[in-house]
Every structure is written in structure tokens, then in C-alpha cells.
Amino acid sequence: MLKQLKRMALGGVAAAATLIGSSAWAVEIEYWQYFFDARVEAMEQLIERFQEANPDITVKMTHFPYADYRTKVAAAIPAGEGPDVVQLFYGWLNDYIEADLIQPLPKDVFDPAKIDSEFFPMVQAMKKDGTYYALPTAVRSLALFYNTRLFDEAGIEAPPATLDELVDTAKKLTKLDGAGNITQVGITTGMNAQDHHWWREVLVRQFGGDPYGNDYQTVNYNNEAGLDALNFYVGLEKDHKVTQSGFMDEPQAAFKGGRAGMHIDGSFRIGSLNKVRGLKWGVAELPAGPDGKKSNYSSYWVNGITTKAEGEKYDAAVKFLDFLTSDEAMQVWLDVVGELPAKPSVGLVEKNANDPTYGPFIRGLEYANTTKFANESAQRQALMDMVARIDIEGQDPTESLNAAAAEEQKILDEYYGK
Amino acid sequence: MTIASEASGQTHANTDSLFSRKANKQRNMGQVLRWMVLFLGGVIMIAPIVYMISTSLKWPHEVYNVNLIPEEPTIENYTYVLEDGRFYGWFVNSIIIALITTASNLFFDSLVGYTLCKFRFPGRQIVFIAILSTLMIPTEMLVIPWYMMSQSFGWLDSYWGIMFPGLMTAFGTFLMKQFFESVPDFCKVVSLNSLLEPTDRSSHNIAYAITYNACVFLICHARDCRVMNFNL
Amino acid sequence: MSAYKNLSIRQKQILWAWIFLAVPTLFYVVIRFYPTGAAFVTSFQDWNLLGARTWTGMDNYVKLWNDPVFWKVFRNTFAYLLLGTPVSLVISFVIAYHLDKTRFMHGFLRMLYFLPFMTSAVAMAWVWRWFYQPVPIGLFNNMLASIGIPQIEFLNSTTNALPSVLAPAVWAGLGFQIIIFMAGLRAIPVSYYEAARIDGVGWWTVLTRITLPLLKPTIVFIVVFSSIGFLRIFDHVFNMTTNNPGGPLNSTKPLVLMIYETAFSSFDMGYAAAQTVVLFVILLLVSLFQLWILRGDNT
Numbered sequence: 001m002l003k004q005l006k007r008m009a010l011g012g013v014a015a016a017a018t019l020i021g022s023s024a025w026a027v028e029i030e031y032w033q034y035f036f037d038a039r040v041e042a043m044e045q046l047i048e049r050f051q052e053a054n055p056d057i058t059v060k061m062t063h064f065p066y067a068d069y070r071t072k073v074a075a076a077i078p079a080g081e082g083p084d085v086v087q088l089f090y091g092w093l094n095d096y097i098e099a100d101l102i103q104p105l106p107k108d109v110f111d112p113a114k115i116d117s118e119f120f121p122m123v124q125a126m127k128k129d130g131t132y133y134a135l136p137t138a139v140r141s142l143a144l145f146y147n148t149r150l151f152d153e154a155g156i157e158a159p160p161a162t163l164d165e166l167v168d169t170a171k172k173l174t175k176l177d178g179a180g181n182i183t184q185v186g187i188t189t190g191m192n193a194q195d196h197h198w199w200r201e202v203l204v205r206q207f208g209g210d211p212y213g214n215d216y217q218t219v220n221y222n223n224e225a226g227l228d229a230l231n232f233y234v235g236l237e238k239d240h241k242v243t244q245s246g247f248m249d250e251p252q253a254a255f256k257g258g259r260a261g262m263h264i265d266g267s268f269r270i271g272s273l274n275k276v277r278g279l280k281w282g283v284a285e286l287p288a289g290p291d292g293k294k295s296n297y298s299s300y301w302v303n304g305i306t307t308k309a310e311g312e313k314y315d316a317a318v319k320f321l322d323f324l325t326s327d328e329a330m331q332v333w334l335d336v337v338g339e340l341p342a343k344p345s346v347g348l349v350e351k352n353a354n355d356p357t358y359g360p361f362i363r364g365l366e367y368a369n370t371t372k373f374a375n376e377s378a379q380r381q382a383l384m385d386m387v388a389r390i391d392i393e394g395q396d397p398t399e400s401l402n403a404a405a406a407e408e409q410k411i412l413d414e415y416y417g418k
Numbered sequence: 419m420t421i422a423s424e425a426s427g428q429t430h431a432n433t434d435s436l437f438s439r440k441a442n443k444q445r446n447m448g449q450v451l452r453w454m455v456l457f458l459g460g461v462i463m464i465a466p467i468v469y470m471i472s473t474s475l476k477w478p479h480e481v482y483n484v485n486l487i488p489e490e491p492t493i494e495n496y497t498y499v500l501e502d503g504r505f506y507g508w509f510v511n512s513i514i515i516a517l518i519t520t521a522s523n524l525f526f527d528s529l530v531g532y533t534l535c536k537f538r539f540p541g542r543q544i545v546f547i548a549i550l551s552t553l554m555i556p557t558e559m560l561v562i563p564w565y566m567m568s569q570s571f572g573w574l575d576s577y578w579g580i581m582f583p584g585l586m587t588a589f590g591t592f593l594m595k596q597f598f599e600s601v602p603d604f605c606k607v608v609s610l611n612s613l614l615e616p617t618d619r620s621s622h623n624i625a626y627a628i629t630y631n632a633c634v635f636l637i638c639h640a641r642d643c644r645v646m647n648f649n650l
Numbered sequence: 651m652s653a654y655k656n657l658s659i660r661q662k663q664i665l666w667a668w669i670f671l672a673v674p675t676l677f678y679v680v681i682r683f684y685p686t687g688a689a690f691v692t693s694f695q696d697w698n699l700l701g702a703r704t705w706t707g708m709d710n711y712v713k714l715w716n717d718p719v720f721w722k723v724f725r726n727t728f729a730y731l732l733l734g735t736p737v738s739l740v741i742s743f744v745i746a747y748h749l750d751k752t753r754f755m756h757g758f759l760r761m762l763y764f765l766p767f768m769t770s771a772v773a774m775a776w777v778w779r780w781f782y783q784p785v786p787i788g789l790f791n792n793m794l795a796s797i798g799i800p801q802i803e804f805l806n807s808t809t810n811a812l813p814s815v816l817a818p819a820v821w822a823g824l825g826f827q828i829i830i831f832m833a834g835l836r837a838i839p840v841s842y843y844e845a846a847r848i849d850g851v852g853w854w855t856v857l858t859r860i861t862l863p864l865l866k867p868t869i870v871f872i873v874v875f876s877s878i879g880f881l882r883i884f885d886h887v888f889n890m891t892t893n894n895p896g897g898p899l900n901s902t903k904p905l906v907l908m909i910y911e912t913a914f915s916s917f918d919m920g921y922a923a924a925q926t927v928v929l930f931v932i933l934l935l936v937s938l939f940q941l942w943i944l945r946g947d948n949t
Contacts, residue, residue, distance in 0.1 A: 067914065071562070074699040075569055095917075099700030179795060183786045192893045246806045248482060248787050249779065250893060257482045259786070278479055377915040381894075388898045392808055452748050453759075459745065460762030463821070466777045467769055469789075473777075482780075482787045530674045539664040545671060552682040553878055554933035558909045559926035562699075562919065563685030586677050589875070596871060 027316045028058045029309070032073065032083035033301075035063040038271055042336035049332075050323045057316045077101050077308050084309035084317040085324075088134065090300050091373040093126060097133055102304035104131040109322055119343050122298050122370040134304035135325045138339030141298045141364040142194055142202070144287065145255060145263045145273070148280045150184075154261070159284035163206070163232065166262070166287045170242035173261030186242035187262040188251035189233070191384040195251075197297040198264050198286070199383060201369045203229035206289025216372035217416050222405035230397050234390050245391055255281075266299075267361040270338045285360045298368035300342065334358065340365060374415030382407040514577060519584045526586045531594025546595075552588045686930075692923035699917045710924035719900055719908070720925075727881060727905045729812055730819075731936070734880040738820045738827060739872060745824070746831030747861075760828075767825035775889035778818040779805070782890075805890065808901040815902045819886040823879060827872050834868030835861070870944045874937055881933055882906050905929050 031047070033039060040063055047059045062083070064072050070092070076082025078101075088096055096102045110132050116124060119135070126134050146159050154173055160166040170186025177183050189195055200221070204211045209225025212218060221229070236243045248254035255263035256276050264286065273281060288294050303324050309317045323329060330341035334352065340362050341347040347362045355362075373379055386404035389395040473481055474495050476488045483489075499505045534546050564583055573579035657665065693710055697703040714720050749759060766774065781789045782804035791801045804814040838861065846856050862869075884906040888895060895911065896903025905925065913922035 070917065071565065071699060071914070075565060079569065095698060095700050099698070101700060177785065177795075179798075179800070181785045181795065181801060190893065244784070246893070247784070249783055253482070257479070257787075259482075276478060375916050377911070384894055384897065385899055388894075392806065392898055449752070449754075453752055453754055456745070456748055456752060456759050457762075460759055463824070464762050464765050466774055466781070466818075466821075467765060469781075470769075470773055470777050484787065484789050484792050526674055526677075529670055533667050533670040537663050537667040537670075538660070539667040542667070545675065548683075549674075549678060551934065552678060553875075554930055554937060555682060555686050556882060556906060556909065556926050556929045556933075558906060558913065559689040559923065559930065560682070560685040562913075563688045564681075567685070583681055585681075586674055592871075596867065599867070 026056055026058050027312050028060055029084040029313050029316045029320060030082065031059050031061045031085045031087075031320070032069075033061070033063050033087040034066045034069040036066075038337040039063075042333050045332055045336065046324065046329050049328070050320060053323075054316075054319060057319065059320060073101065074099070077306050080308055082308065083306055084313050085303055085320055086306050087301050087303050090125060090134075090136070090302055090370065091376055093128075093133060093302070093304075096304065097128065100307055102133055103307050103309075104133055105135070105305065105321070106318060107131065109318055110135065110325075118345065120298075120347070120365050120368070122365075122368055123300075123342060125370055125372060126302055134302035135321070136300040136302045136342045137324050137329055138333045138337065139298050139300040139342050139365065140266045140268055140339055141296050141361045141368050142198060142264055142266055142286055143360040143364060144284045145265055145269070146282050146284065147255065147258060147261055148282050149258070150261045151282075159262075159282065160287050161284075162292075163287050163289060167236070167240050167242065170236070170262060171240060174242045182241075182244045182247065184259045185244060185247050185254060185261070186240075187236065188247065188254050188260045188264075189236055189243045189245050190251045191245075191387050192380070193251045194265050194297075195233070196380045196383040197299075197371070199229060199233055201297040201371060202286055202295040203233060203289075205295040205369070206291075206293045207232070208291075212371070217412055219405045219409045219412065222402050226401055226405075227398060230386070230390075230401050234387060234397065237391070245387070267338060267340055267358070270357060283357055283360045285364055294364075294367050296364035296368040298365060298370050300370075374412050378411050379408055382411070511577070515581055518577070519581055522581075522585045523587055523590045527590030528594045530586070530591045531596075532598055534591070535595045535598040549588045549591055553592075689923045689926055692920055693927050695920045695923075697919040699919055703920075706920065710921045713921060714924055714928065719903075722900045723896075723903050723905050723908045726812060726901070726903055727883075727932070730816055730880045730883050730904055731877055733813065734816055734820055734883075735873060735877050738823055738876055739869070741820070742824050742827035742872070743831055746828045746835060747857075749828065750832055750835045760832075763828050764825035766822050769822075771822055771885040772889050774822060775818060775886045779890045782814055806898060808899055811891075811898060811902045815887050815890050816883075818890070819880070819883055822886070823876065827876065830872055831865070831868060834865050837868075838864045866944070870941070873944065874940055877936055877940060878933060881929070881936065884910065905932075 031043070033043060040061070043061055047061060051058060073082065073086060073088075077086075086102065088102075112127060112130060112132055115132055115135070116127075120139065122139070123136060126132055126136075144159060150173055151157075151159075156169055156172060160169045166187065173184065173186040174182065175184035191199070200211050204221045204226055207225045207228040209221055209223060209229065211221045211226075213220040237245060248257060248259060251260070251263055252265060252269060252272075254260040255265075256273065256279060258279060273279065286294070286296055303321055305314070305317045305321060325342070327341075327343065327346045330343060330346045333339055334341055334346075338358075340358065341352065347353065347365060353359055353362050371379075382404045385407070386400050389400045389403070390397055469486065472486050472488060475491045475493065476483075477490060477492055477494070480489060530549070534542060560583070568574050568579040568582070573582065654662070654665075692703070694705060694707060695703040696706045696709070745763060749756070749763070752759060780787060783791065784801050784803070784806075785791050785795050788804075790804065794801060803810060805811050842860050842864070843856065846860060851859075881904075883904050887902050887904055887907055888910070891897055891902055896907045906929065909922050909925045909929065912918050912925060
């Protein structure tokens with residue numbers, strides 16, 4: 001009863017609006033993303049451009065705090081409310097498809113063969129049974145940030161190109177006080193930040209391993225290569241004493257505070273580093289492995305069309321998504337958010353690939369891998385605990401590695417229903 | 419006024435001539451020592467808050483220095499928050515929510531507390547235990563159903579959607595019941611007169627209870643609402 | 651109308667009691683008990699928030715029983731309770747007892763102690779987190795270093811982390827307990843103390859024979875509520891260990907944090923619901939146990 005009354009009232013308002021409004025027959029579609037200043041700003045610009053080109057469509061953007069995002073999406077779409085186009089983390093794709101929240105992209109506009117050839121290869125993770133379900137505007141990768149002032153001070157000329165050079169450089173940058181406490185680290189470490197990606201997709205591969213098998217359903221780092229990678233990682237603190245886990249609470253805080261010579265982080269850190277007064281820094285590609293192997297990790301957020309979009313809203317949603325994956329949108333996203341274009345046609349143009357800041361990240365995309373997470377935070381926790389057991393409890397690295405592998409395999413088995 | 423009369427009651431009521439000046443002096447020394455220790459404890463209590471304020475006056479590059487007095491004090495952080503503009507909206511939200519839930523709590527919690535304390539009726543113990551048991555229900559258990567509920571009632575994105583779970587609290591009810599219990603009979607003791615000018619300890623207690631509860635609820639609710647915002 | 655007049659006073663009282671309680675009863679049933687029931691039901695299901703719910707019987711509870719993390723978390727939760735409650739009870743009583751006897755700038759002193767309770771737990775947890783850091787940024791370790799004592803790993807340690815996280819939680823709640831204790835102390839009739847003074851009884855006897863027994867309702871109140879608070883500890887732990895929630899190696903993780911992670915980062919709602927049911931049972935049993943132990947004639 002109440003609902004009907006409300007509907008009638010709403011209908012009345014809508015009718016009045018269409019009578020008065022100038023864009024009488026405009027289609028309105030809704031777009032949802034999580035709240036992050038630069039992302040919202042970039043999306044506002046994109047919506048403005050899109051509406052100029054398509055005056056008969058209006059796009060309404062809604063954003064939520066990251067922590068609530070999934071709950072809201074899950075509650076709204078089945079109820080026929082919420083977004084027509086939605087942003088989601090690449091790792092959530094399977095959940096969204098299984099829950100019937102998003103629909104496959106139409107093959108006439110989003111031709112799978114064309115996407116395969118136009119986008120960076122890791123985007124193919126968004127393809128299921130030959131059809132794409134969602135596409136990114138931008139992607140992220142890792143690189144080595146370094147403090148140029150501390151480099152000059154220590155007389156270092158160039159950022160390290162290999163892992164051995166990394167250790168040497170870090171040694172020159174480390175400072176101790178009279179009591180032997182570290183007051184400046186050569187390189188930051190912390191599995192909780194980006195190091196778990198660095199270890200998993202970069203170090204393990206560089207020491208000759210392959211972190212997962214069977215399309216990321218089986219853990220494959222509990223072997224010689226994994227142990228070498230782990231020993232290298234914990235050796236930075238234990239043997240070379242060029243770092244301290246938890247130094248200044250967070251790796252990025254230490255780097256921002258000018259008390260860390262080097263720091264591995266994602267392209268999304270650029271914006272906040274630019275805001276730190278008096279910090280001078282540079283970016284280099286991640287150091288290569290013992291036999292010169294390069295690797296990187298990439299992650300991204302994608303946009304998909306929800307099952308709620310039907311009829312003319314569906315057509316409008318397709319147009320909007322097509323625009324969001326255009327070269328133009330990718331350039332805007334790079335300029336405003338600092339996230340990397342998802343297509344080489346935008347990323348590898350002269351201006352972007354040789355950009356002193358973005359260049360190393362974009363070049364990293366060519367050899368980047370994307371972990372297909374079942375539960376990213378739980379899988380990260382397994383690696384954090386692996387290092388903590390060695391650091392705090394003095395456990396043997398081999399034992400700790402095997403325990404972490406077992407722990408992570410359990411998470412994967414549970415997710416894939418084995 | 420009250421404090422003065424209490425003070426005279428406690429420290430000078432003893433007119434026993436056995437107390438010499440020396441004993442008095444010792445007592446005073448004890449008082450001074452007690453005060454000093456309490457003051458020192460108080461300073462330790464607020465030290466983290468002082469640090470928070472000090473940090474708010476530092477530039478980002480100085481934030482990690484442990485010095486208490488900023489080298490280059492700045493109010494830039496405050497101007498940033500105020501110029502950013504969103505802060506006013508958040509503040510107004512907090513105030514509206516705090517005022518309404520506090521008013522609702524004061525009314526309903528004292529109503530229920532009073533009823534449970536002063537009335538004898540079948541089901542009294544059950545109602546009391548039932549209300550009290552809600553304290554043991556973890557909020558985490560409730561947020562998802564609450565969200566679904568607000569959605570089906572169309573309360574999403576409204577103050578109401580945030581406030582409804584906190585309109586009555588078991589904690590406030592318990593607190594009020596407890597305070598009413600310390601009063602022999604509410605109606606007899608409280609006249610307007612005795613509220614304005616507390617003469618004996620029990621009526622003083624009611625004024626005390628009400629003022630404190632008002633403050634406590636305001637504070638608790640500001641906190642609860644924050645938690646809710648976070649979860650919903 | 652005449653029907654009302656014919657009622658006895660007792661019947662009128664019953665009528666009025668239920669009139670007063672009608673709205674609150676409805677409120678508690680709809681807003682608290684119904685969702686609780688829903689959570690009980692969810693605990694027997696598998697649900698990831700997005701898809702359909704499927705019935706799994708006791709699976710979630712069996713999984714919980716066999717989960718080593720749960721038992722670790724279970725021990726932590728009780729460690730918070732068994733350390734936090736007595737420590738905060740004793741400290742707040744000692745302060746309130748002396749504060750009650752202090753007249754000079756009484757309001758000012760009371761404010762100092764009450765202030766932490768009014769401050770945002772989130773902001774304060776971050777300040778404490780800084781205090782605990784190793785040199786060069788940690789206040790405590792800087793103080794230790796300046797007098798030549800080796801650094802202490804407060805948070806990055808499986809043994810020190812839990813007490814370190816608990817300290818700010820005790821600190822933040824102290825002000826409230828002190829106020830409650832002072833209200834309790836003031837409710838004790840002065841005539842008892844006067845009688846004791848005339849008899850020339852020592853302060854220890856006054857404390858143990860008059861003050862503490864008459865404070866029993868206040869003590870019960872504080873014990874029950876602070877126990878519930880410590881069993882539900884979350885804010886402080888979460889904000890002091892955001893880098894590694896509940897860590898290192900789960901050494902600080904309380905049950906509520908485990909629930910939060912299961913629900914909102916693993917999206918395993920059925921398993922999270924089973925954990926809330928267990929927490930509910932623990933809270934219920936602990937509170938009933940305390941009320942039973944502390945039950946007395948003078949409540």
C-alpha cells in the first residue's frame with residue numbers, strides 16, 4: 001500500500017519532470033564505483049565528454065567507500081536498483097558472473113578477437129567461454145621508487161638494474177644510530193603492502209619458478225625456486241641488514257618521510273608522492289633477476305554491464321562502456337588518476353612510454369602477470385605469516401614456505417570447491 | 419554550592435579536639451601529595467591527546483618526528499579540512515544524528531528503565547533480561563539484516579537509515595534502571611525545588627544521573643554512529 | 651472507561667507498564683531479535699553476499715571447530731577479557747576513590763581523566779600506534795634509547811602485541827568507569843562514614859567494610875559492561891594493526907575482528923554468522939556467570 005503510494009508519487013514527479021525538462025526523452029543510466037578522489041574526478045570528466053557526444057543519454061555516478069562497495073552492489077542489483085554499469089575488481093569477476101550480477105558484453109561491439117589483439121595480454125583474464133564480461137580503462141603495475149636526494153648523498157649514480165645491484169645500493173643507503181638501531185632503510189619491506197605481489201609474481205619467477213599451476217588453482221612455489229626467492233627476501237633484513245619490517249609503521253610512510261632509499265610500489269602511489277613537500281624521487285623498472293629475467297605484477301579494475309540494464313538503458317550502457325574503453329578515456333584516466341592505459345595503442349605511444357614517471361610502469365606491463373586471486377586478503381595473509389614466522393619466531397624458511405603453501409592451497413581448494 | 423557544602427562536610431566536619439595542628443598539617447600534606455599524584459596521572463591520561471593536537475599542527479614531513487612542539491607550526495591542516503567543505507556536511511550529520519538519538523534514548527530508555535524499576539507486573543523479569551541480552555548480540559551479526567531492512571523500507575541514504583538501530587539502547591535502559599533503583603521513590607523525592615537545589619544526596623543523584631546520562635549518551639552515540647557508518 | 655475504573659491498583663499498574671513498554675518491545679523485537687534470528691539461520695547456510703544461499707547444516711560450525719585460527723582467536727578474546735577487566739577495574743577504582751576525596755580543582759582533574767573517553771577511538775589508536783613504533787619515530791622506544799635501554803618490539807611481537815593493543819583500550823575506557831565509580835561513591839550515605847569516624851575506625855576497615863560492600867551494584871555494573879566491551883574489542887585492535895589486522899601471526903586477533911574479516915573481506919557470510927553465534931553464546935555465558943558470582947542482597 002505504502003509502496004504503491006510512493007510509486008504513484010514518484011510517477012507524478014517523473015511525469016512533471018519530463019513535461020518541464022528540456023531533454024524530454026533522455027535515457028538515464030547509473031554508474032557505480034568506489035570512492036577515491038581522483039577516480040571520481042576522472043569519471044566526472046569522462047561523463048561530461050560522453051554526454052556532449054550523446055546528448056540523449058545522461059549518466060548518474062554514485063560512489064561509496066571501498067569497504068561497503070560490494071555489500072551495496074550485492075543488495076541493489078537483485079532488487080532491480082543500482083547501477084547499469086558497474087566497476088569491479090578483476091578478482092571478483094567469477095563471483096559476479098555466478099551471482100548473475102553482470103551480463104556478457106555484446107560481441108558486435110566488443111569483438112573478442114579484436115580485444116585480444118588490442119589490449120595488454122593480462123586483460124584476457126576477463127574472458128570466459130570466449131566472451132568478455134568486463135573491460136578495464138586502466139591497469140596498474142609495480143616499479144622501484146627511489147629517493148634522488150639520498151642517492152646523491154650516497155654517491156649512487158643510477159638505480160639498480162639487477163637484484164644484486166639492489167642489495168649493494170641498499171647497503172650504501174642504510175644508516176644506523178650509535179646503538180645500532182636502523183634510522184634509515186636502504187629499501188622498504190612489508191609483505192602487507194605490495195611486496196607480496198613482488199615476491200609472488202616477480203621474485204619467484206626470477207629465481208626460476210612459476211608461482212602457480214593449473215590456471216592459478218594450484219600453489220607451485222614450495223620448491224627450490226620459491227625457497228631461493230624467500231631467502232633473498234628475508235635476507236634483505238636478516239643477512240644484509242638493509243631494511244626492517246614495520247620500519248616507520250608502513251613502507252610508503254618511510255619513503256614519504258625521506259627515511260628510505262628505495263621503495264617498491266604501484267603506479268597509484270604517484271599522486272600522493274607528488275603531494276609530499278620537499279621529496280625528490282625517481283622511478284625505475286623493477287630490478288631483473290639473476291639470469292636477467294624481468295617480471296612484473298599487474299592488477300586492474302574493470303567495468304561491466306549489470307543484469308539490471310535492459311532495453312534502451314542497455315543500449316546506452318553499451319555505448320558508455322564502449323566510450324570508457326576508448327583511447328580517449330584511457331588518456332584522461334592516465335592524466336587524472338595516474339593509472340596506466342590498458343591498451344598498448346595508448347600506453348606505448350612515445351609520450352607515455354618514455355615519460356620519466358609513467359614510463360617504467362608502462363614498460364613493465366609488457367612482461368606483467370596477473371594473479372587470479374580466490375581471496376586476495378587471505379592469500380596475502382598467508383605470505384605475511386610466512387615471513388613473520390621467520391622474522392619473529394625464527395622458524396626455518398623451508399618449513400615456513402611449506403606451511404604458507406599449504407595454507408594458500410587450502411584457500412584455493414575451498415574457493416574452487418575441491 | 420553543593421561542592422562547598424560537601425567539602426565542609428567531609429574535611430572540616432571533624433571538630434574533634436583530639437586533632438592537633440600537627441595532625442592537621444600531616445593531613446594537608448597528604449592532600450597535596452594526593453593532588454599531585456592525581457594531577458600527574460591526569461597529565462599522562464591526556465598525553466596522547468596532546469600529541470594528537472601537536473601532530474595536527476605539523477607539516478606532513480614533520481609528522482613522524484617525535485618532538486612535541488612543532489618546529490614550524492602550521493594551521494594548514496585545519497584550513498584544508500575547512501576549505502575542503504565536506505567537513506561541514508559530516509559535522510552537521512553527526513550533530514543531527516547525535517541530537518535525535520540522544521533525545522530518543524533519554525526518553526525511551528528512562529521510560530523503560532523506570533517502568534522496569536518501579537512497576538510490578540507479569541513478564542517484568544523476562545522483558546528486562548530480553549533487553550539486557552541484546553547487549554550480548556554482536557553488532558556484526560545485525561548490520562546485514564539492518565541494511566536489508568532499510569532497503570525494503572526505503573530508508574537507504576537517509577538519516578533515518580542510520581539512526582533507527584540506535585533509537586533505544588539496552589545500555590541506557592540498564593543505566594537508568596540502575597539509577598532509579600538508588601532512589602527510594604522517584605515521585606516523592608523529586609520536586610522541581612529539589613532538582614534545582616539539591617539538598618540531600620539522593621536527589622542530587624538524580625540531577626547528577628540525568629546530566630551525566632545526557633552527556634554519556636551524546637558521546638556513546640557519536641561513537642556508535644561512527645561505527646554504523648563504517649559498517650553500513 | 652468504567653472498565654478501567656473497576657481495575658485494582660495492581661491491575662492498573664500492569665496495564666500502564668505494558669502501555670509504556672509497547673513501543674520499546676516492538677522496537678527490540680524488530681530491530682534486535684529478528685536480525686539475530688536471521689543470523690542464526692544464516693549460520694546454517696553458505697552465502698557469499700552475491701549468490702543464492704544454500705543450506706549446509708552444521709558445516710560452518712564443524713569448520714569453526716577445526717579451524718586453528720579460531721582457537722587462537724578464542725584464547726586472545728579471553729586474554730583481553732581476563733587482563734582488561736580487572737586491570738581497568740582496579741585502576742579506575744583507585745583513581746575514583748582518591749578523586750572523590752579531592753576538592754581542589756576537582757572538576758579539572760575529573761576532566762583530565764574523562765577526556766580520553768570522549769576522543770575518537772580511531773584517532774587515538776593511531777597515536778598510540780605511533781608511540782609504539784621502533785626508533786626513529788616511536789616515542790616510547792626513543793625514550794628507552796635515550797636512557798640506554800635496548801628497544802622493545804611492542805607491536806611486532808607475538809608476546810608483547812596483545813598487551814600493547816589492550817593498553818589504549820583500557821586507557822580509553824577508564825574515564826567512563828571513573829565517573830560511574832564516583833557516582834557510586836557519592837550514593838553512599840554520609841552517615842555511614844560519620845558513624846565510622848565516631849567509632850575511630852581506620853581507613854582500611856572503612857574501605858573494606860563500608861565502601862566496597864556498598865559499591866557492589868556499581869562494581870557489578872562495571873564488571874559486566876567492561877567485560878562485554880573487552881569481549882567485543884575491535885576498534886583499537888583493528889586500527890593499531892591495519893597493516894596486518896590482528897597480527898602478527900594472529901596474536902592480537904579478537905573474535906569480532908575475525909568475524910569482520912570473514913564477512914567483509916572473504917564474504918563468507920554463513921561462516922561469519924556461525925562465529926557471531928559463538929560470540930553471542932560466550933557473551934551470554936560470561937555475563938550470566940558474573941551476575942551469578944556477584945549476585946548479592948543489596949542490588
